[in-house]
Amino acid sequence: MSRIEEALEKAVRFRNNRELExxxxxxxxxxQRNASPIISYPQTxxxxxxxxxxxxxxxxxxxxxxxxxxxxxxxxxxxxxxxDEFRNTIMVTSSVSGEGKSVTALNLAISLAQEFDHTVLLxxxxxxxxxxxxxxxxxxxxxxxxxxxxxxxxxxxxxxTGIGKxxxxxxxxxxxxxxxxxxxxxxxxxxxxxxxxxxxxxIIIDTPPVLLFAETFFLSTLVDxxxxxxxxxxxxxxxxxxxxxxxxxxxxxxxxxxxVNQSGxxxxxxxxxxxxxxxxxxxxxxxxxKQGYFGRxxxx
Numbered sequence: 001m002s003r004i005e006e007a008l009e010k011a012v013r014f015r016n017n018r019e020l021e022x023x024x025x026x027x028x029x030x031x032q033r034n035a036s037p038i039i040s041y042p043q044t045x046x047x048x049x050x051x052x053x054x055x056x057x058x059x060x061x062x063x064x065x066x067x068x069x070x071x072x073x074x075x076x077x078x079x080x081x082x083x084d085e086f087r088n089t090i091m092v093t094s095s096v097s098g099e100g101k102s103v104t105a106l107n108l109a110i111s112l113a114q115e116f117d118h119t120v121l122l123x124x125x126x127x128x129x130x131x132x133x134x135x136x137x138x139x140x141x142x143x144x145x146x147x148x149x150x151x152x153x154x155x156x157x158x159x160x161t162g163i164g165k166x167x168x169x170x171x172x173x174x175x176x177x178x179x180x181x182x183x184x185x186x187x188x189x190x191x192x193x194x195x196x197x198x199x200x201x202x203i204i205i206d207t208p209p210v211l212l213f214a215e216t217f218f219l220s221t222l223v224d225x226x227x228x229x230x231x232x233x234x235x236x237x238x239x240x241x242x243x244x245x246x247x248x249x250x251x252x253x254x255x256x257x258x259x260v261n262q263s264g265x266x267x268x269x270x271x272x273x274x275x276x277x278x279x280x281x282x283x284x285x286x287x288x289x290k291q292g293y294f295g296r297x298x299x300x
Contacts, residue, residue, distance in 0.1 A: 056107060057114070066111075073108060079253050088195065088203060090204055091125075091205040091216075091226055092206055092207070093208070095211050095235050099230060100229055101229045104256055104258065105227075109166055113163060114163070119198060120201065121202070123144065123169040124169065126171060126207060127144065127171050127172075127208075130174055142157040143170035143171045143173065145175050148187055154169070157169065179213075210243040225252070225253040227254055227255075228255045229258055
């Protein structure tokens with residue numbers, strides 16, 4: 001059995017156990033939702049570096065790239081607020097590293113936070129290689145890893161970014177093997193508390209790449225949906241297929257096609273949703289095309 005198959009099997013067992021716990025303890029879950037807050041949210045914060053080129057939705061809001069993020073945000077809002085149900089917890093991931101998931105996560109979070117209706121909590125759950133704090137120009141001493149390992153109060157590590165109503169939950173110290181932390185009951189309870197505490201909050205979670213580390217499978221059991229990042233010319237269709245198979249059971253809300261080369265435009269992003277991968281596409285890396293559209297690889 002391959003490493004991916006083993007991780008998938010473990011993730012399925014984990015998901016089934018979580019579903020059983022929820023069915024067996026509905027009153028406990030409801031009691032937790034009605035309980036007094038276990039997290040004291042920050043009243044002050046450290047303003048982010050708004051000059052950072054990575055924060056394009058804040059530093060260059062009139063650019064074509066910023067507009068693409070706003071389009072992504074608008075589609076996600078419509079998808080997550082259907083039928084009187086608010087699916088507010090979204091993870092952003094990719095099949096392999098280097099596809100732009102972290103930059104997409106932070107700009108999506110900024111776009112949401114700039115709206116009057118939304119408060120946003122951005123969580124850096126890539127404990128092996130934390131990066132979100134660097135993009136914001138921040139140097140937090142504590143983070144998610146410290147909360148899970150040492151019992152630090154999350155209220156001590158949350159940072160108000162100064163961008164709209166956006167709060168950052170940094171990863172903290174890098175952890176060599178964070179699978180046990182991510183699959184712990186403590187993280188499950190933490191996510192559930194944050195998810196239900198405020199009805200208008202979006203929670204955006206930056207995770208490790210799907211095919212490289214097992215913890216992403218566990219994180220997928222805690223969220224309402226996935227935004228999947230593909231970088232043009234980097235990954236293969238086989239990687240994409242394997243990653244989406246690994247995430248089976250969690251709705252994939254959409255796919256962002258990153259670093260698209262569209263002639264006559266500085267637009268480097270594309271967004272596709274509600275479609276399925278074709279089975280007859282090649283297994284070689286997704287080629288860079290002049291027109292840059294990924295839609296050819298999909299069918300309705």
